[in-house]
Amino acid sequence: MTEEEKPSNFIRDFIDEELAAGKHSQIVTRFPPEPNGYLHIGHAFAIGVSYGIAQDYKGKFHLRFDDTNPEKEDTEYVDAIKEDLRWLGADWGENLFFASDYFEQLFDWAKGMINEGKAYVDDLTPDEMREYRGTLTEPGKNSPYRDRAPEENLELFEKMAAGEFDEGAKVLRAKIDMAHPNMNMRDPVLYRILKAEHHRTGDKWKIYPSYDFTHGQSDAIEGITHSLCSLEFEYHRPLYNWFIENLPVPHTPRQIEFARLNVEYIITSKRKLLQLVNDNHVDGWDDPRMPTIAGLRRRGYTPEALKEFCERAGVAKRERVNEYALLEYCLRQDLEGKATRRMAVLDPLKVVIENFPEETEWYEGPNHPADEARGKRKVPLTKEIYIERDDFMEDPPRKFFRLGPGREVRLRYACYITCTDVIKDDEGNIVELRATFDPESRGGSTPDGRKVKGTIHWVSATENVEIEARHYEQLFTKTNPNEVEEGQTFIDNLNPDSKNVLKVYGEPELANATAGEPFQFERKGYYILDTESEDGKLVFNRSVGLRDSWGKKQQKK
């Protein structure tokens, strides 16, 4: 690790101190997803923090599924999460674990706590428990069942485990302090009765440990040195430590919290993402508008761009919201070097080059302007072509460098054309342009060395491939989708125009596009073949548009 590459942060500083004090022989971190949804960009950040630290300190990285709530969890999610993790480049090697692997051990520890008088079976209903817990300002009061004898507790707990009670009838609680200022310490629930089918243990268990009773102990069992999690668990840390201190665990992990990653226009609540999918506001978890890893991948984001974004966002202790522009910058930055260049016309305007021969002429364009090794492709030019509608103006302002009546521009990679006539329909709409080309300009320059201000992209009107291009806007209209008027929900902030489908003409070479290969449609944006493409039907997703300082300038006027 070098300082230049990895800026330090408070977690790394802390680890450095511990290492200097000889506290660890090896750093071990973990990523603990609950398999109840798909991974999203916020998870990519969390993974980057834990995996990055494990890598940089030459330590180990565990993947542990936190599967203590069978009602919400499923193997479908386990598989999807693994795939996303691999794609992101996080390698857990042999270290794949499940919290459910520790159910037996956790059960033994619970019984141990009962024997020591540190846990008891409570018959209070959920409502009663809430009442007894007190409030933020007032202490709670002891449950009438709090002082049951260990023998009775043990018997009851065994019966709970044997399925002799209904769901919700009883819970096992730690006996800590009902007046504790930290609500988490007011006799937290250790086990609850749940008769759902667990994705790994089936119907073996009728009771399941709570997150608090599972997480730290799992860390301890695995020898995790630094259990990195988000800020919301700060308040749970005293409890995390309490279990580590009160149970005969083999190791003492340390929980350190950091702020989640938030991005403008993006929601990262699993519950809300699930709602978008279930209510068909989007086309599934991998909809290119979704902030899920699957969605971003389909949209054309690369692991490198995501990683760069996470690193630039940094690790902090306060809630923050990153600008969407940074995310786009990171993608463009990565794609600029990777994307194969092609030409496609998104909003066609036909141009007839009147003095152009009837035969097709073939020109060559580099696959990448800065990398000759990537070769060239041939592009056919014919008498009739399409250009971009906004590359022509009948009455252009002074700073407009593109085509206009009497103006000359360069067709990229090909030749110069001059607009000679504008053809309109009855309503005055421009439907076609007439032009002439300079035979001397073949190749893109002329012997007289005259300059043309503009170079525009084009596609033959007769030798092209028709493709469907999908353009996406923000899924939400507000930078903070959760900001709503009284009585509304985030659903009301959905952008009705977040998906636009265009019929586009592309140069013939585009027919050979392969899945996962990034393209730049020159002067327009970065695109990638969509998973819905089939033989004869090419569908491209726009990953992100090119920066457009001209368009931006125009919008301001």
Next chain:
RNA sequence: AGCCUGAUGGUGUAAUGGUAGCACAACUGGUUUUGGUCCAGUCAGUCGGGGUUCGAAUCCCUGUCGGGCUGCCA
């Protein structure tokens, strides 16, 4: 209200008692067969008040503002 926690340009993040730096955004200009990329530059910041100190973004006190916490979710 109680407890926990935080506050540096528009945004994000460094500086750990010694010149407030970097990136994105915005804006200029240069290069360019992409109004892209690249290059150069400009704009702009320590929440308020007190204190300690030769010296404070940093330490102390205090105020203000923000986030989190009252699931048998994680």
